[in-house]
Amino acid sequence: MLKKIPADRLRPGMYVHELCGDWMSHPFWLSSFALKRDSDVRRILDAGIREVYIDTARGLDDAEGRRAEDVKQDVQKEMEAAIRSAEEPVIQVSVGEEIRRARQVHAQANKVVRDMMHDVRLGKAVSLENVEPVVEAVTDSILRNSNALLGLIGIKNKDDYTFQHSVSVCTLMITFGRSLGLDGEVLRQAGIGGLLHDIGKMKVPDAVLNKPGRLTDEEFVLIKQHPGDGHEILLGTGGVGDIPLDITRHHHERLDGGGYPDRLQGEQISDMARMAAIVDVYDAITAERCYHRGMPATEALRKMWEWSKDHFDQKLLSAFMRCVGIYPVGSLVRLESGRLGVVIAQSPVDSMKPTIRTFFNTRSNAYVPTEVVDMASPRCGDRIVSDESPGRWKVDHLRFLDVETA
C-alpha cells in the first residue's frame, strides 16, 4: 500500500515510492528507492523534502501514514473548489479559427529560441530584436483564444526540450498573466521573461543538461547555476527589463526557502517569480523527455496542488488551474463508454466538464467517426474517467483539435 508520511518519520527499512516536491529542486528525480541507513534519510531531509510516499509492500510501515488514495481524493476536491472560486478566462474567437495562426506563431517562436540559444552557446549576445516580435505574436494569439497555443504546447517533442520549454513558459506566462488582469507592457515583459528564463542553461555542458537519468550531486550543482548565469547573460545584453531579469533569476525559488539560487522565502519572492515557478514546473513535468514520459496535465496539476503549501503560492496556483482548466485544452481523456477524446474547449459553467471531440474506441482499439461531446450538457450520458497519455494509445489526438470550430 502507498502511504503519505512526513519526511521526518522516515527510517531505514522503509521504501520511498515518491518524494513530494518538484524534482528540479532536489537531486533525486523521480526514483523510488529503499532506505538502507540513517544517512539516506538525512539526505532527503537536507534536500528540504517535507513529505514522501512510502510503499508498505516493499518496506516498513508507518502507523500515522495516510493512504495515497485518500490523499488523492482530498487533493482533487480542494482543486475543484479552488478552481470554482477563481476568475473566468476571456475568449474572442474559437479554437478552430485560431489554431492555424497559432501553429505558425509556435513554429516561429521555436526557431527564434533555438537560434538565440545556439548563439549564446557560441558566446554571442542575445538579440532582443528577434525576441520581441515573437512575444508580440504569442500575446496576440492568446488574446484571441489562448486555447489554441495552449493545445500546441501540449505537443512535446522529446529531442527539443529546452527550446520548446522556453516557448511553453512564455505562452503560459502570458496566458496566466492575462487571466490575472495584467495587460500591455507588463504582460509583454512577463512573456519575454518566459522566453528567456532558462537562457543560463546554455552555460551547462550538453552532457549534463540532457543526461538521461539521475544527476550526481556535482552535476546538480552545475544545473543550479543556470538562474544566476542567465541573469548575468541578460544583464550583459542591455535593454532587458526588470521583470525578465527577476523571472530568470528567481523562477526556482520556493516559498519555504528551499529553492535556489538566493534561497528567498515567502514575501521576498515577487508575484512574477511565483507565477514563473508554477508555469515552469507545470511544463517541465508534463514534458516528454528522453528518459521519462510526460505526466498528463491533470495529474501534474494534482501533484502541484499537493506540494503547493511548501513550494508555490496556493492562490496563484488556483488561478492558474482555473486558467488552463483541470483538463486543459489538448488533453486526451477517456470516457466511461471507452471512447477517447481530445479536450477542445473549457466549459464556462463547470471546469470539470469540458467539451471534447471523441475519435477512438479503446474497446475495439480503432479510430471511430468524430463526435463533439459537451460533458456539461444534461443530455450527456457519459463521463470522464481519466486523463490519458497519447503515447499509451499511439494516437495523434491533436489532429482532432482543429477539424471544425470548437
Ligand SMILES: [Fe+2]
Ligand atoms: Fe530553470
